[in-house]
Amino acid sequence: MSEDPENVEKMEGDSAKPDRMFTLKKWNAVAMWSWDVECDTCAICRVQVMDACLRCQAESKRDFYGKQDCVVVWGECNHSFHYCCMSLWVKQNNRCPLCQQEWSIQRMGK
């Protein structure tokens, strides 16, 4: 299965937000998220989950949508990865690569 284009669409609604990323308020929010998930680096590609994954960087999808289409996915176990990275991995093994629990998506977003 390839990436679900519907999920990509949903994210575009957020496209006005990045401007505000630079305010102090927004930084607080980012810090709290990383507590939530223990680690804010995608353990698969080793890039921060808030940045585009290595695959998207390699394909340089910066053209129109910037990094908007490379979203973060959280599992029930609270581990987070890029959706791109995780969707490739679950095709061969539907377990969280960090804790080996059965992988099920808790939420997706940025």
Next chain:
Amino acid sequence: MSTPARRRLMRDFKRLQEDPPTGVSGAPTDNNIMIWNAVIFGPHDTPFEDGTFKLTIEFTEEYPNKPPTVRFVSHMFHPNVYADGGICLDILQNRWSPTYDVSAILTSIQSLLSDPNPNSPANSMAAQLYKENRREYEKRVKACVEQSFID
């Protein structure tokens, strides 16, 4: 061409240089980042002590979703190393996780030298000696250590 696998390997290499694990080293070959040469130093207090064992690691474009092929170039006498240098280690086969990197692979192989698993033998002679005749096992391993200075 910079593919995701190649970019990931550049990160692996950077991490290996910035935060080198003790007793292992590795680097991509000059003209191909998909093929690495590595060295594992025999762990202290094991019969492998003082040995410098060379390996090659071959990655595919599916890395890190698929594990690389790791092979000892140096001659080994170990319950979990095949005659051709191939390694029988769960994390390089069915227990692979895409969160592993070159550092993790090399340190796992290093700990396999200290703690062989004689129940899934790749070299049945080595496994048998390890279980039943530790003195002879150590003698055969020491011969590999000596050999590793020459290769």
